[in-house]
Amino acid sequence: MMKAIVAAATISLCVTGCESAPDERQPDRGASVGADATASASPKPPSLDPPDTENDASTLTNALSPEAAKGEQGARAVLAVWTQALENRNFARAWEQFHNPPAARDAYVAWWQRYRTLDVTVEDARVEGAAGSLYYAAPTTITGTTTSGEPFRLEGQVILRRVNDVPGATAAQLRWHIDSAVLKEA
Template identity: 40%
Template sequence: MTKRNHAGLLSPLMLMLAACNGGGEQQAAPSGQSAADAPPAKAAVETASGTPATTAPAAAPAGPRSCAAEIGQQAADRRVAVCRNLSPATHPPCNAANSCAMIENEIARSCALLGKDGALPADCRPAPDSKAAAIAVVKLYYSALDAGDYDTAWLQWGENGPPKQTPDGFRTGFAHTRSTRVAIGAVGDAEGAAGSIYLTVPVTVEATLDTGASQRFGGDYVLRRVNNVDGASADQLRWHITSAKLRPLPAR
């Protein structure tokens, strides 16, 4: 069954904070909801005045915002040129009509492939194995969400997406989110374990709902990549989000 969110009182990002981890913080379901707590369609909830209200099913999210609309045609064309120069794909998604996040994701993917064979081109900055590249993944994730490009956002969790999520559920989880943005905190050193490298990226997230209400959250994303070992694929060598913990913050 398709999972649905409620506008206003139960926002998509509030439903991200569904499962307590026992430490006082809450584990974020990255799609904006948890399977256990997602309400059924037409479920009754309380309004701010305490009066029960019946919510309608969430509307289908709008299509992604183009990169040209986001940063201007000239700037978008420059990123497209870089993308086409680096991408080995026959028909890469390097087009100003796509979201900036999709274009940047293709650039990062291409750089990971090229990095396996030797020196990186000058346009491959930051280097795929760097701390800066891990931070860029979190920024790209929120850029994709803000543009309504949920397919590209999904890929920042790896090819299989967030744990225990379906693409449709992930997309529907943000149906009532108008915009999102993220600020990155001070990032420490990466840690190695069992052939992988992990990096914790602290964030502050601000979201605006389709009701106009604003919400703030703070917490961490943990990113992972396989160590530089023989036989690792380009996808394994890229940073991906592996978990997230977010908590509500007071309004400004």
């Protein structure tokens, strides 16, 4: 299991893929993280940590054999970076583990800044395939306190995806990335 620290109020979170139709592996989406989701955010804590280049997903994945990087170990490497980034309040680094437009990063970062402490637990999952893609849906729990000192608990799944070696796929599509983080108050 992986650990991280975050403070939060009870919320629903859908980081990416909210506009796409859910399939049988993906739960219903929560509220989208964007300008509307950050309107009621608490004051910002101190500045974000600098990127941790020694532990980014590409470094961890490159240390694996090509076959291992395509499987559960590759997915877990991305989750390890995301978890560590949240624990360290490096929300920009956490955002980099998603396959999203850079323009949405600021809303994602602002959304997480409402939390003072985060404790992230990610359970192991299995790689499953569907429609030319591989998915890794990891049960996730995040607890901690908000910037106002209130305790919180979020539960749900972090779903990673990569294209399953489909001809014509780009290098970015062939890498594991977080497709969505559906976390709801518990």
